[in-house]
Amino acid sequence: MNAVSRLSNRDRYARCIRASKMVSWDIERDVIGGRTFDTAQKYLPDGLSLTPNFFTLSENEKRFVSQIQGRTYANVFGLVERFINAKVLEVSRDHWLGDQVALEALVRFSEEELKHQALFRRIDEMIGETLPPGYHFDVDPNVVASAVLGKSTWAVLALTLHIELFSQLHYRQSIAPDDQLSELFKSVFLYHWKEESQHAILDELEWVRHDATMTDSDRNKAVDEFIELVAAIDGILQAQAAADARYFKANCSRAVDETEAQSIEANFLEAYRWQYIHSGVRHPHFGEVLYSLISEDQRKRIHAALATLQ
Ligand SMILES: [Fe+2]
Numbered sequence: 179m180n181a182v183s184r185l186s187n188r189d190r191y192a193r194c195i196r197a198s199k200m201v202s203w204d205i206e207r208d209v210i211g212g213r214t215f216d217t218a219q220k221y222l223p224d225g226l227s228l229t230p231n232f233f234t235l236s237e238n239e240k241r242f243v244s245q246i247q248g249r250t251y252a253n254v255f256g257l258v259e260r261f262i263n264a265k266v267l268e269v270s271r272d273h274w275l276g277d278q279v280a281l282e283a284l285v286r287f288s289e290e291e292l293k294h295q296a297l298f299r300r301i302d303e304m305i306g307e308t309l310p311p312g313y314h315f316d317v318d319p320n321v322v323a324s325a326v327l328g329k330s331t332w333a334v335l336a337l338t339l340h341i342e343l344f345s346q347l348h349y350r351q352s353i354a355p356d357d358q359l360s361e362l363f364k365s366v367f368l369y370h371w372k373e374e375s376q377h378a379i380l381d382e383l384e385w386v387r388h389d390a391t392m393t394d395s396d397r398n399k400a401v402d403e404f405i406e407l408v409a410a411i412d413g414i415l416q417a418q419a420a421a422d423a424r425y426f427k428a429n430c431s432r433a434v435d436e437t438e439a440q441s442i443e444a445n446f447l448e449a450y451r452w453q454y455i456h457s458g459v460r461h462p463h464f465g466e467v468l469y470s471l472i473s474e475d476q477r478k479r480i481h482a483a484l485a486t487l488q
């Protein structure tokens with residue numbers, strides 16, 4: 179790395195610190211603001227929930243689906259932010275006795291992810307107060323995090339950049355004109371996005387920095403581990419789509435036959451794959467960074483694996 183790029187990376191870390199200080203927010207004061215959720219509104223926007231695709235459902239039922247997905251959204255973010263934070267703390271070690279600006283940027287990143295987890299726990303609880311009992315999200319964030327952290331840093335940082343980029347795209351979906359969308363949930367997207375913008379820059383800096391220390395054969399193995407991580411996330415999404423479809427069926431106050439139940443579950447899975455896999459891996463900037471680090475053959479392997487998740 180030459181002096182110019184070192185200087186510009188240093189500047190990027192410094193800019194993240196400045197932006198982080200400028201946008202810093204408080205859960206109760208800024209995001210919740212004394213408001214509650216209202217079941218007359220959608221919790222997730224159509225561009226994420228894909229409720230227009232649930233073609234057998236009435237408008238009220240589609241709204242209920244968006245509310246179930248809103249609760250799952252809070253739980254999925256609570257889950258992924260557990261391993262993201264642990265990995266950020268781990269890579270920060272490389273800066274402990276070195277660049278203190280980079281270290282400060284990562285420490286702030288970590289503190290923000292702890293706050294985001296608290297926000298999403300609060301949102302899960304608040305949504306729970308508005309919906310019928312019986313909702314399940316049975317995945318333990320610590321168990322998932324310890325499995326994820328068993329993979330190489332390269333693979334985990336790849337997954338992390340993909341997550342932080344899709345959370346920005348989710349914010350953009352939430353600002354599409356829709357007067358039925360919960361203002362409180364829109365604030366969740368807005369405030370989360372304000373801090374995730376810095377995280378995505380830091381993920382990229384750390385991923386590229388780490389990549390430069392790797393051998394070709396380590397990277398080749400890490401590409402397979404990234405594919406395994408995406409497949410593991412998909413396994414969680416499949417289980418949750420089934421759980422959420424069952425919960426919908428139990429609480430929609432009408433009979434749902436087996437064929438319709440299967441189609442609802444498939445719709446939930448399609449939405450979750452869009453929210454947590456495809457909106458990230460199809461993000462142009464994710465592709466740009468990823469393809470700058472891997473070979474043509476590795477790129478084909480990733481594409482082939484993703485093509486199975488349709
Ligand atoms: Fe976050």
Ligand SMILES: [Fe+2]
Nearest residue numbers: 291342374377
């Ligand atoms: Fe983040």
